[in-house]
Amino acid sequence: DTEVTQTPKxxxxxxxxxxxxxCEQHMGHRAMYWYKQKAKKPPExxxxxxxxxxxxxxxxxxxxxxxxxxxxxxxLHLHALQPEDSALYLCASSLGQGAVSGELFFxxxxxxxxx
Amino acid sequence: AQKVTQAQTEISVVEKEDxxxxxxxxxxxxxxxxxxxxxxxSGELVFxxxxxxxxxxxxxxxxxxxxxxxxxxxxxxxxxxxxxxDSAVYFCALSGPNTGNQxxxxxxxxxxxxx
Numbered sequence: 001d002t003e004v005t006q007t008p009k010x011x012x013x014x015x016x017x018x019x020x021x022x023c024e025q026h027m028g029h030r031a032m033y034w035y036k037q038k039a040k041k042p043p044e045x046x047x048x049x050x051x052x053x054x055x056x057x058x059x060x061x062x063x064x065x066x067x068x069x070x071x072x073x074x075x076l077h078l079h080a081l082q083p084e085d086s087a088l089y090l091c092a093s094s095l096g097q098g099a100v101s102g103e104l105f106f107x108x109x110x111x112x113x114x115x
Numbered sequence: 116a117q118k119v120t121q122a123q124t125e126i127s128v129v130e131k132e133d134x135x136x137x138x139x140x141x142x143x144x145x146x147x148x149x150x151x152x153x154x155x156x157s158g159e160l161v162f163x164x165x166x167x168x169x170x171x172x173x174x175x176x177x178x179x180x181x182x183x184x185x186x187x188x189x190x191x192x193x194x195x196x197x198x199x200x201d202s203a204v205y206f207c208a209l210s211g212p213n214t215g216n217q218x219x220x221x222x223x224x225x226x227x228x229x230x
Binding site: 040041042043045048056088090092097098099100102103104105106107108109111 | 147148150152157158159160161162165206210211215216217218220221222223225
C-alpha cells in the first residue's frame with residue numbers, strides 16, 4: 001500500500017469548474033511535490049513545497065494553484081482548465097527537498113479529464 | 116546540461132528471459148544521485164533504487180541488479196528470469212545541484228513480459 005494518498009483517483013471536470021486534488025502523507029516528510037504526467041511521457045515537476053513553503057514553481061499557469069495547509073497535506077486547486085490539462089497528476093513526498101535527503105515516494109495519482 | 120537517455124522505448128520479452136534496461140546520463144555535477152522507478156498500469160511510481168555518484172558498486176536485490184559505470188555514464192538495470200508482474204514502464208532519474216536538487220526523469224522504457 002502506498003503511504004502517499006491521493007484523492008480523488010479520477011476526476012472529470014468542465015472548463016468552467018473549480019475542483020481540488022488532495023494529497024496526504026504521514027511519514028513525517030517535509031518536502032511535497034506535484035508532478036504532471038501525460039500518456040507515455042515522464043513526470044514533469046510542477047511545484048515543490050519545503051517545510052510548508054512553496055520553494056519551486058516550474059512556471060505553471062495560474063489556473064493551477066497549490067496549497068500546503070500543513071506538513072502532511074498538499075492540495076492542488078484547479079480553475080478554468082483547458083482540455084490539454086488532462087493528465088495524471090502525481091503527488092510525491094521526501095524526507096527533505098532534493099535527492100540528498102532520499103528518494104521520492106509517490107501516490108497513485110489523480111487522473112484528470114477536462115471536457 | 117542534465118540529461119537522462121533511455122533509448123529503449125519499448126521492450127518485449129518472454130517470461131523467464133533476462134532483460135536489461137539501459138540508462139545513460141549527462142551531468143556537470145560531481146555529486147549526483149541516480150534512481151530507478153517502476154510505474155505499473157495503476158499509475159504509482161514505485162522506488163527501486165537510489166545510487167550516489169561516489170558508490171560504483173553494483174547491487175543485486177532478488178531478481179533485480181544494477182550496473183553503475185561512471186566511465187560510460189550509464190546506470191543499467193537487469194531483471195533476471197522476468198515475470199509477467201514485471202510488465203511496467205521503468206524510469207531512470209537523475210538529481211543533483213544543477214537540477215536544483217530536483218529529479219530529472221528519462222523518457223521511460225515500457226517493458227512487456229509475455230507469458
